[in-house]
Amino acid sequence: MNITPEHNARMAKMTFASVYPHYITKVQRKGRTKEELHQVIAWLTGFEDKKLQELVEKKVTFETFFENAKLNPNAHLITGVICGYRIEEIENPLTKQVRYLDKLVDELAKGKKMEKILRQA
Known part of the structure; x- marks a missing residue:
């Protein structure tokens, strides 16, 4: 599937706060916890709970979200569809x-x- 420049622009402008509740619902529906979700997000981005909550409250775009992140050096190990x-x-x-974030939440x-999930094994 080809990714268009419009798709990339849409991803950049989407707010993390608009997707975050869906992540929580998805993992909880499958028996996982919000704490586990936060652990996965922290592994990828370096954001602890307080900073994550602040970014949700500020309704930052994914562009700003990842500009402020310290991406895990093993993030490149996240592969698949x-x-x-x-x-x-x-x-x-x-x-x-x-x-990457979508894939971790899915896993x-x-x-x-x-x-x-945290690419430790």
């Missing part, structure tokens, strides 16, 4: 980072072990 896109083929850095919801 999410939302119809193969992560390792995404060229736009911001779109790739958003898809959490699917019941993967935390050490696998």
Whole structure:
């Protein structure tokens, strides 16, 4: 699937706050916790709970969200297909980072072990 410049622009302007409640619902519906979700987000971005809440309250865009993140050096190990896109083929850095987050949330919801999600094993 090709990613258009319009798609990249839409991803950049989308707010993290608009997606965050969906992440919580998705993982909780599958028996995982908000705390586990926060652990996954912290691993990818370096954001602890307080900073994460602040970013949600400020309704920052994904562009601002990832500009402020300290991306985990092992993030490049996140591969596979999410939302119809193969992560390792995404060229736009911001779109790739958003898809990293989507993939981690998806793995959490699917019941993967935390050490696998956090690329520790």
